[in-house]
Amino acid sequence: MKRLVYFFTSILIVAFVILGIAFKMNQNGGNTAGNTLTIYNWGDYIDPDLIKKFEKETKIHVSYQTFDSNEAMMTKIEQGGTNFDLIVPSDYTISKMKKANLLEKLDQSKVPNIKYLDKHFVNLSYDEGNHYSIPYFWGTVGILYNSEMLNGMKIKSWKDLYQPELKHEIMLVDGSREVMGMGLNTLGYSLNDVNHQHLQEAKRKLQELMPNVKAIVGDEIKLMIENNESSVGVVWSGEAANIVQENPALDYVIPSEGTNLWFDTMAIPKSAKNKEAAYKFMNFMLDPKNAAINAEYVGYSTPVAAAMKYLPKEVANDKRFYPNLNNTKGLEVYDDLGKKNLSYYNELYLQLKMSKR
Known part of the structure; x- marks a missing residue:
């Protein structure tokens, strides 16, 4: 008994x-004792050793999850039921999430390393005062090309892509804002233009380019150019940074007519369960040494000015990826165009893609 x-x-x-x-x-949204930080970021967008370092220094466990588009990330947070503590949206998505009341207003006193940010990367149009976001990486949309495959040809502008010698050579990134932006910039219009007549002009201009376009694809562009399967690609700067340093035949150019200046940012959703850990991680990533390590691993440009002295000189002095931002003429950040205008962009872009088939 x-x-x-x-x-x-x-x-x-x-x-x-x-x-x-x-x-x-x-109580902690699935996090034992509130000691887990759940990060929602793009794939392969952080040095894994930095996560280990953060865990060791803070005794906070990091759960790292990934998304493949701003829209997918935002939809998941809108639907609720998530416990993401830190997210990495792009600039225009910050504007949309602010309007939807999805973001926590930041207490900047908890992120003292914000002082190390380059002055050009604070108080931007998508988040004036940086009340809801802190820059994580930045870059441009430009042209990656192989001069050897093009018999020494130099490319400096969007207009150069229309040369008959480039027939069936160009790979375009699959994005309506990026591709329509090319057409708008080529004609001297703003990337954020919503005038329907101008957008129709841009579409017609891009249709003239289609004989030179080999394909409209995603992440494959970098690999295809590395393997000499294509000689020209329209890409984000970070996709080009590592491979141009390894192959002298490759070059990356910021088009003379202008292009997109983009930012990916760190933000805290209102639904976060461990906001204090999120603040600690933000501050950790803004530490100049950590920011330099991350930039060298990922290949994109760091917004932390004080990190530049820790980067290899050949990286820090490369004006293709760290251009002089005192003269930002022609470099524009994407605005949130609103659903109606964005739908029109997407409609014209889809027509363009269909015409390529």
């Missing part, structure tokens, strides 16, 4: 322990 009582008592003790753990996990 004593053994039976002891057996049932043991079961009750174990049950209460399990219930206690479950209660704590529920």
Whole structure:
């Protein structure tokens, strides 16, 4: 009988322990003792060693999850039921998420390393005062090309892509804002132009380019150019940074007519369960040494000015990826165009893609 009582008592003790753990996990959105930071970021967009370093320094466990588009990330947060503590949206998405009341207003006193940011990367149009976001990486949209495959040809502008020698040579990144932006810039219009007549002009101009376009694809562009399967690609600067340093035949150019200046940012959703850990991570990533390590690993440009001295000189002095931003003429950040205008962009872009088939 004593053994039976002891057996049932043991079961009750174990049950209460399990219930206690479950209660704590529920309180913390699945995070035991509030000691987990859940990050939602783009794939392969951080040096894994930095996550280990952060965990070691803070004793906070990091759960790292990834998304492949701003729209997918925002939809997931809008639907609720998530426990992401830190997210990495692009500039125009910050504007949209602010309007949708999805973001926590930042307490900048908890991110003292914000002082190390380059002055050009604070107080931008998508988040004046940086009340909701802090820059993570930045870059441009430009042209990556192989001069050897083009017999020494130099490309400096969007207009250069229309040369007949480039027939069936160009790979375009699959993005309506990027491709329509090319057409708008070529004609001297703003990347954020919503005038329907101008957008129709841009579409017609891009249709003239289609004989030179080999394909409209995603992340494959970098690999195809590395493998000499194509000689020209319209890409984000970070996609070009590593490979141009390894292959002297490759070059990356910021088109003379102008292009997109983009930012990916760190932000805290209102639904975050561990906001204090998110602040600590933001501050950690803004540490100049950590920012330099991350930039060297990922290949994109760091917004932390004080990190430049920790980067290799050939990287820090490369004006293709760290251009002089005192003269930002022609470099524009994407505005949130609103659903109606964005739908029109997408409609024209889809027509353009269909015409290529």
